[in-house]
Amino acid sequence: MGAAMDYQTFLAGKRRADPPTGLNDLPDLCGALFPFQADIVRWALRRGRAACFAGTGLGKTLIELSWGDAIHRATGGDVLFLTPLAVASQVIREAEKFGVPARQVREQAECGPGINVTNYQKLDHFDLTRFTAVILDESSILKSTDGHYRTRLIRECASVPFRLAATATPAPNDFMELGNHAEFLGAMSYTDMLATFFVHDGSSTRDWRLKGHAEAEFWRWLASFAVMLRKPSDLGYEDGAYALPPLRQHQHVVVSEHDPAATGTLFAMEARTMRERLDARRNTVAERVALAASLTPSDRPFVWWCNLNAESEALAAAIPGAVEIRGSDTEEAKESKILDFIEGRALTLVTKASICGYGLNFQHCADTGFVGLNDSWEQVYQAVRRFWRFGQAQPVNAHFIAAEIEGAVVANLRRKEVDAERMAAAMLAHMADLGAASVRGAQRDRPSYAPAQPISLPSWLGAAA
Numbered sequence: 001m002g003a004a005m006d007y008q009t010f011l012a013g014k015r016r017a018d019p020p021t022g023l024n025d026l027p028d029l030c031g032a033l034f035p036f037q038a039d040i041v042r043w044a045l046r047r048g049r050a051a052c053f054a055g056t057g058l059g060k061t062l063i064e065l066s067w068g069d070a071i072h073r074a075t076g077g078d079v080l081f082l083t084p085l086a087v088a089s090q091v092i093r094e095a096e097k098f099g100v101p102a103r104q105v106r107e108q109a110e111c112g113p114g115i116n117v118t119n120y121q122k123l124d125h126f127d128l129t130r131f132t133a134v135i136l137d138e139s140s141i142l143k144s145t146d147g148h149y150r151t152r153l154i155r156e157c158a159s160v161p162f163r164l165a166a167t168a169t170p171a172p173n174d175f176m177e178l179g180n181h182a183e184f185l186g187a188m189s190y191t192d193m194l195a196t197f198f199v200h201d202g203s204s205t206r207d208w209r210l211k212g213h214a215e216a217e218f219w220r221w222l223a224s225f226a227v228m229l230r231k232p233s234d235l236g237y238e239d240g241a242y243a244l245p246p247l248r249q250h251q252h253v254v255v256s257e258h259d260p261a262a263t264g265t266l267f268a269m270e271a272r273t274m275r276e277r278l279d280a281r282r283n284t285v286a287e288r289v290a291l292a293a294s295l296t297p298s299d300r301p302f303v304w305w306c307n308l309n310a311e312s313e314a315l316a317a318a319i320p321g322a323v324e325i326r327g328s329d330t331e332e333a334k335e336s337k338i339l340d341f342i343e344g345r346a347l348t349l350v351t352k353a354s355i356c357g358y359g360l361n362f363q364h365c366a367d368t369g370f371v372g373l374n375d376s377w378e379q380v381y382q383a384v385r386r387f388w389r390f391g392q393a394q395p396v397n398a399h400f401i402a403a404e405i406e407g408a409v410v411a412n413l414r415r416k417e418v419d420a421e422r423m424a425a426a427m428l429a430h431m432a433d434l435g436a437a438s439v440r441g442a443q444r445d446r447p448s449y450a451p452a453q454p455i456s457l458p459s460w461l462g463a464a465a
Contacts, residue, residue: 057242065115084141087119103117197218244390298347325356370401
């Protein structure tokens with residue numbers, strides 16, 4: 001029995017875990033934090049390098065600000081807070097709302113003590129090694145293994161003592177993204193993670209699956225530096241006001257004129273390839289824009305998401321008073337238009353999910369629509385979550401307009417949504433108990449080394465000494 005227990009102790013000591021490297025004495029936190037938010041901040045401060053995978057509307061911005069402010073007050077070091085384009089000014093408004101000191105900066109020379117907020121597009125203007133802490137807002141920017149931001153952030157933040165990555169949507173089946181988060185946080189390199197927990201399952205380098213015997217250990221390891229939740233009750237807290245109103249999705253199909261002479265077919269054929277889908281979208285811009293304009297209310301805010309420039313231009317022209325945000329707009333122009341929409345000076349906003357679909361809070365609006373779609377479930381998820389999030393008091397209506405010949409684009413997105421929900425539920429099932437224990441302070445994994453066998457030198461070595 002004793003030998004069995006010793007072996008179990010030995011196995012426990014071999015478990016993979018990322019040891020905490022953070023603060024022991026925690027400063028007081030912002031009083032506006034909900035209990036689950038405050039516990040996540042304390043956990044992340046103790047860890048030093050952590051990931052917070054929290055659903056939209058759960059207060060990631062306040063968590064990030066509180067963490068950064070506590071790091072500055074405890075260490076005296078400067079903090080760089082990186083955000084998506086046009087979100088930096090919103091972070092500053094949140095900081096002012098909660099009384100957390102922060103400033104928006106464009107380059108290293110403008111940085112000062114405390115929290116300095118900028119966007120990823122200005123990364124080249126900063127020396128990351130001069131900061132004590134770096135915060136990545138919407139850290140899914142680490143998704144690509146060869147992306148410019150991913151490579152530089154991992155390389156230059158390696159010497160930054162405190163790091164926090166926060167996002168709502170780490171794809172549960174995208175192990176590459178989880179590996180990049182682990183590498184950014186210094187928990188393990190992406191390649192080491194694959195070698196430790198995965199087996200290659202095909203000719204593509206993206207085809208990796210968890211080793212059967214390593215699955216539980218993988219989630220345990222991930223939970224040693226990351227917490228995931230979609231609602232407070234995932235960690236054992238009361239949901240309270242985080243129960244969301246209904247989300248109503250409406251699909252609209254437009255039929256375009258079919259020219260047999262041009263296509264060589266008697267009937268319109270459903271698009272199959274990406275090229276055919278793109279052609280279908282381009283050939284039905286007028287019909288889809290006309291339908292979208294007819295659905296736009298004149299007495300309440302509405303956001304239309306486009307995929308093509310032609311859709312955005314035509315829709316902005318078709319809706320009286322609509323404000324269009326384009327990729328070519330200056331950052332100042334984007335922020336000004338967003339603020340006009342948030343504060344009610346503009347009722348209809350026309351833009352792309354790649355521009356305004358990440359990080360922004362549009363809870364004052366409960367109606368949105370997609371006049372153009374691609375196959376990116378993440379973009380649709382993020383865009384809808386600008387409205388359907390904590391603080392939304394009304395049922396949210398999301399309209400999807402697609403051409404009949406585009407094929408099952410909407411059905412494909414819904415299938416991906418079901419898959420993502422199933423995978424997220426599985427991920428939470430593996431991590432919930434571990435995450436709850438760590439966040440509430442009941443469990444702190446530390447790799448231990450407690451040698452019991454005395455070292456004896458060989459006689460020839462002793463004689464040589």
